[in-house]
Amino acid sequence: xxxxxxxxxxxxxxxxxxxxxxxxxxxxxxxxxxxxxxxxxxxxxxxxxxxxxxxxxxxxxxxxxxxxxxxxxxxxxxxxxxxxxxxxxxxxxxxxxxxxxxxxxxxxxxxxxxxxxxxxxxxxxxxxxxxxxxxxxxxxxxxxxxxxxxxxxxxxxxxxxxxxxxxxxxxxxxxxxxxxxxxxxxxxxxxxxxxxxxxxxxxxxxxxxxxxxxxxxxxxxxxxxxxxxxxxxxxxxxxxxxxxxxxxxxxxxxxxxxxxxxxxxxxxxxxxxxxxxxxxxxxxxxxxxxxxxxxxxxxxxxxxxxxxxxxxxxxxxxxxxxxxxxxxxxxxxxxxxxxxxxxxxxxxxxxxxxxxxxxxxxxxxxxxxxxxxxxxxxxxxxxxxxxxxxxxxxxxxxxxxxxxxxxxxxxxxxxxxxxxxxxxxxxxx
Amino acid sequence: xxxxxxxxxxxxxxxxxxxxxxxxxxxxxxxxxxxxxxxxxxxxxxxxxxxxxxxxxxxxxxxxxxxxxxxxxxxxxxxxxxxxxxxxxxxxxxxxxxxxxxxxxxxxxxxxxxxxxxxxxxxxxxxxxxxxxxxxxxxxxxxxxxxxxxxxxxxxxxxxxxxxxxxxxxxxxxxxxxxxxxxxxxxxxxxxxxxxxxxxxxxxxxxxxxxxxxxxxxxxxxxxxxxxxxxxxxxxxxxxxxxxxxxxxxxxxxxxxxxxxxxxxxxxxxxxxxxxxxxxxxxxxxxxxxxxxxxxxxxxx
Numbered sequence: 001x002x003x004x005x006x007x008x009x010x011x012x013x014x015x016x017x018x019x020x021x022x023x024x025x026x027x028x029x030x031x032x033x034x035x036x037x038x039x040x041x042x043x044x045x046x047x048x049x050x051x052x053x054x055x056x057x058x059x060x061x062x063x064x065x066x067x068x069x070x071x072x073x074x075x076x077x078x079x080x081x082x083x084x085x086x087x088x089x090x091x092x093x094x095x096x097x098x099x100x101x102x103x104x105x106x107x108x109x110x111x112x113x114x115x116x117x118x119x120x121x122x123x124x125x126x127x128x129x130x131x132x133x134x135x136x137x138x139x140x141x142x143x144x145x146x147x148x149x150x151x152x153x154x155x156x157x158x159x160x161x162x163x164x165x166x167x168x169x170x171x172x173x174x175x176x177x178x179x180x181x182x183x184x185x186x187x188x189x190x191x192x193x194x195x196x197x198x199x200x201x202x203x204x205x206x207x208x209x210x211x212x213x214x215x216x217x218x219x220x221x222x223x224x225x226x227x228x229x230x231x232x233x234x235x236x237x238x239x240x241x242x243x244x245x246x247x248x249x250x251x252x253x254x255x256x257x258x259x260x261x262x263x264x265x266x267x268x269x270x271x272x273x274x275x276x277x278x279x280x281x282x283x284x285x286x287x288x289x290x291x292x293x294x295x296x297x298x299x300x301x302x303x304x305x306x307x308x309x310x311x312x313x314x315x316x317x318x319x320x321x322x323x324x325x326x327x328x329x330x331x332x333x334x335x336x337x338x339x340x341x342x343x344x345x346x347x348x349x350x351x352x353x354x355x356x357x358x359x360x361x362x363x364x365x366x367x368x369x370x371x372x373x374x375x376x377x378x379x380x381x382x383x384x385x386x387x388x389x390x391x392x393x394x395x396x397x398x399x400x401x402x403x404x405x406x407x408x409x410x411x412x413x414x415x416x417x418x419x420x421x422x423x424x425x426x427x428x429x
Numbered sequence: 430x431x432x433x434x435x436x437x438x439x440x441x442x443x444x445x446x447x448x449x450x451x452x453x454x455x456x457x458x459x460x461x462x463x464x465x466x467x468x469x470x471x472x473x474x475x476x477x478x479x480x481x482x483x484x485x486x487x488x489x490x491x492x493x494x495x496x497x498x499x500x501x502x503x504x505x506x507x508x509x510x511x512x513x514x515x516x517x518x519x520x521x522x523x524x525x526x527x528x529x530x531x532x533x534x535x536x537x538x539x540x541x542x543x544x545x546x547x548x549x550x551x552x553x554x555x556x557x558x559x560x561x562x563x564x565x566x567x568x569x570x571x572x573x574x575x576x577x578x579x580x581x582x583x584x585x586x587x588x589x590x591x592x593x594x595x596x597x598x599x600x601x602x603x604x605x606x607x608x609x610x611x612x613x614x615x616x617x618x619x620x621x622x623x624x625x626x627x628x629x630x631x632x633x634x635x636x637x638x639x640x641x642x643x644x645x646x647x648x649x650x651x652x653x654x655x656x657x658x659x660x661x662x663x664x665x666x667x668x669x670x671x672x673x674x675x676x677x678x679x680x681x682x683x684x685x686x687x688x689x690x691x692x693x694x695x696x697x698x699x700x701x702x703x704x705x706x707x708x709x710x711x712x713x714x715x716x717x718x719x720x721x722x723x724x725x726x727x728x729x730x
Contacts, residue, residue, distance in 0.1 A: 039728055039730050040730055081502050081576075081577070084695070085502065085507075085694060085695075091695040091698075091699060092699070092702070095699075240728055244724050245724060245725065245728065248717070248720060248721040248724050248725075249721055249725070251717050251721070252714065252717045252718050252721045255710060255713050255714040255717055256714050258710050258714075259707065259710045259711060259714060262703070262706045262707060262710055263601075263604075263707070265703075265706075266699055266700065266702065266703025266704075266706060266707070267474045267604035267606070267700065267703055268601060268604055268605075268606055269606075269699075270580065270606060271600070271601065271605075271606065274583075275580065275581055275582055275583035275608075275609060276581070278577045278580040278581035278692075279581045288640070359590065359593065408729055408730055409729055
């Protein structure tokens, strides 16, 4: 945290000399070794580290794939097959990258819902949360453009459908939407030109995400981590040094996550994709169902739930924009849903709505599916715009511990004294 | 909660009513295409290709499918490589040289394109030079390239919403990736007389597995089977043949397995390395967990 005094103590002469000129080792030590971590974090807090791993893994596998990939309408599909068949371990790199995108979203959704449950967006973490939403947006753009690159049928038609959404702006200023769409396409239809620029941006955006992640971690280290009680760190006994405690727990979480990751990479590499994407893009043949990747399905369901095209587009972008304002929409005095007896029900209802929208997004937009998509879309927005402000005002929070230490040790255990945890410095390991 | 019990009941009642409505897909089509799962040697998380089956499957491709379909992403050399049919290299060289769909090469020193026999490094071509020629031959229909056809097909889930999540969990836990093979097998076995009241288009056949049931491809494997494995290429019965007998099921199963290999030639390596990776990750996770417990034993948390 910002008021945390640096304990970095360079030992060698070189380390001292270096520290006076560029205190980067001090920064690392203070941010990732001696950083005070709430002692009561559960495994949901390991997803920050897991997401950093996902980002680095995607960049590394992506750079390797780019060495063999050809971003042209004629070459793209063939180059993917070349990677699968002829490049040494190309199948593995490609599986890691394709499955990795899905795993990235699995982790980010858990991370986001963890933040929503424990009120991690509330003061003083508003900027931290907003940076997170920006990262999420950049991830969505990157994943969308990445899915275009294999240039299969679903790539092509997914790009066609999503870029065409902007033509709904014609409803506001005639001609404006069409102009935007043609500008995005670089022509009058989705073509190799579109693919080529998507590849360029797909290579660029991960580095934008990296920059945002650095800001996100910086903001985190200024405000300090939230924790399951939602109570700020008050005493020395509330926290443990990040290394080895949180680092070790993160390592367990990350390897457990890797088991799931590897399961999909090696045994279900195509489970999360679409068979249609193994058919080369063909502008003359439309697939029977055009479906985005699973991680976009809830937003796709919201898009199609609204009867007007422009309305659907506004609702879809609105469903992400509303996340920027969560810090102010929630009027509750306490952070953690653990102590919110009424809001707790709404939280689970919201999670269920998102899953239901995901299911509905994969179904054709007809009949009873549309009805339910509308019901859950309505609740999605009501949750943020009605439930969060009102429940926070009328709810009486249940009894809370006075401090993190008390929540762990029970009443009387908190306050004074320094339990074993804080005393155990990393060097005593 | 600010909802009273009776209003909650009213909402639940409405929800239940809506859930019982027939879903549109079923209501409109009224026609479930059920595709049975088949026992593939390469299925699940430990499956591997059966080399003999791939060799038989290649024979079915050569004697039946090749008449219309190419496999341009497979080179003759792939037939020799480990994890596939693993034919003898000399035999495949001879096969390539005698393949009747020649390779167009050139231009030569006179500036002319010319045809030459295939080599190990050349793709396995079908009978048509290009899409237009194929469509011209088949009354507008295009026989697709078969290199990745098994990956490009799947079985659409038809389960109702409340079992969806359980079926998903089952497929993930059992490593089910053979929907394309199941579909292709069902397609090859799916040729039937059209039911009463169904009129087929000109040149179309009725197929139980094909979406819409009208398919331009005529029944490829005959009902009594098309390829007799007990006879060699010249049609002479082989001495001491002990392999499977000719039947429609056997031919369809073998050629599907061969095409599954063509679509995913690294499967054997993938699953073998996969288990090594899983073992490493499981052991490491467990050791890290023990270390973590040890470290955190000093702190109540």
